[in-house]
Amino acid sequence: MVKEVLEWWNLGKGKIIVDGTLGLGGHTKAILEATNAEVTIYAFDWNEESLSLAKERLKDYMDRVKFIPKNFVFIREFLEKEGVRADGVLLDLGLSSFLLEGSGLGFSFQRDEPLDMRMSKTLRVKAKDVLNRASFEELSKILQEGEVPKAKTFAKMLIQKRKISPFETTQDLVMAVKEFYKPSYKKEKDLLALVFQAFRIYVNQELENLKRALREIPEILAVGGRFLVISYHSLEDREVKRAFQRDTRLEVLTKKPITPSPEEIKKNPRARSAKMRVAERRS
Ligand SMILES: C[S@@+](CC[C@H](N)C(=O)[O-])C[C@H]1O[C@@H](n2cnc3c(N)ncnc32)[C@H](O)[C@@H]1O
Structure with a gap:
């Protein structure tokens, strides 16, 4: 504009x-x-x-x-x-x-990059640290504040998934979203955008x-x-x-x-x- x-x-x-x-x-x-x-x-x-x-x-x-x-x-x-x-x-x-397409920082669900999402190197916590370490309450809050539907049950699923294999890349998170919300949500891209946005908002405060x-x-x-x-x-x-x-x-x-x-x-x-x-x- x-x-x-x-x-x-x-x-x-x-x-x-x-x-x-x-x-x-x-x-x-x-x-x-x-x-x-x-x-x-x-x-x-x-x-x-x-x-x-x-x-x-x-x-x-x-x-x-x-x-x-x-x-x-x-x-x-x-x-x-x-x-x-x-x-x-x-x-x-x-x-x-x-930042979305050229930084390699994992902001886009359409790329396969490390789940970092820190806009500034002065920030300490990467998105993958949040996904792998946050408590159920913290994850639910991040998703709820980002207006992600079914936040609590999705948070529970993320915790189960990370026990099997920790989150490392954007595609790990994409797979979790697709697995959890299918087939009830048709607008898959909107949902992915919302989930990625929720973590990005949190990581960058x-x-x-x-x-x-x-x-x-x-x-x-x-x-x-x-x-x-x-x-x-x-x-x-x-x-x-x-x-x-x-x-x-x-x-x-x-x-x-x-x-x-x-x-x-x-x-x-x-x-x-x-x-x-x-x-x-x-x-
Ligand atoms: C939408 S882009 C700005 C585009 C710019 N107006 C232009 O015309 O090219 C937002 C920019 O704000 C920066 N940014 C976001 N939050 C910030 C913050 N808290 N402090 C400083 N820069 C920030 C991002 O790093 C990004 O480069």
């Missing part, structure tokens, strides 16, 4: 923008191209490989971008140390196509990070500064909607979330679930 992001920002001279989820730099590049030498971007991403690929793609703009290899929960702390406030902050949550960022980022927004969040599933969107409504410093500018155009969805089907909400700091 690059066009939509550009439309919701007032990108004039001297503005400071924070891209909290740089990825391979798609949004940042579009902002840089649209603004000549007027805007400085603080670009965060905790995936070291994405950050170095983005640096290469953005090498013509080095003087206008600061690359920060950190979790976006540290945006407030970082900007406070720099002594600046942001005129715009973007969080484009979740996975990039690089995605909802905890999002909640903290939603609390802290309004503090470093300049008055009139805008906070844009693009989410990809209802668990995230619910948090964004609630946090924006609750925060008395913010005015919500999007009554309903902005969604991608049919053309964008045609070009990039993964964008179909994207929802963008925008709030402005008023005081």
Whole structure:
């Protein structure tokens, strides 16, 4: 939703923008191209490989971008140390196509890769550690929070399976899903996506990070500064909607979330679930 992001920002001279989820730099590049030498971007991403690929793609703009290899929960702390406030902050949550298809970290059920799922090497626990070591209660909670159907009975089955052979690869998990849900669930791909997403959210503490960022980022927004969040599933969107409504410093500018155009969805089907909400700091 690059066009939509550009439309919701007032990108004039001297503005400071924070891209909290740089990825391979798609949004940042579009902002840089649209603004000549007027805007400085603080670009965060905790995936070291994405950050170095983005640096290469953005090498013509080095003087206008600061690359920060950190979790976006540290945006407030970082900007406070720099002594600046942001005129715009973007969080484009979740996975990039690089993480899904090119990282080898086991995010995709369509590949056969080690079950890692850590977006950042600073995280200690891999998805396979969770699958092989978590208690029944923990596994059930992870699956329930990810809105996976029949979470408890599936958790029980995972525990039985790991006793026979520990989980190592994405295909071990795919087989368990297919075995457990067959033949009652026709939408096998949706189910696989949901199970993989549940473990990914847990391993990367995605909802905890999002909640903290939603609390802290309004503090470093300049008055009139805008906070844009693009989410990809209802668990995230619910948090964004609630946090924006609750925060008395913010005015919500999007009554309903902005969604991608049919053309964008045609070009990039993964964008179909994207929802963008925008709030402005008023005081
Ligand atoms: C959907 S992609 C962003 C794509 C980017 N907007 C673009 O145009 O190329 C999300 C990125 O956010 C990063 N990310 C996810 N959670 C993060 C966190 N808590 N802190 C920093 N980066 C995070 C991921 O590593 C990934 O590269």
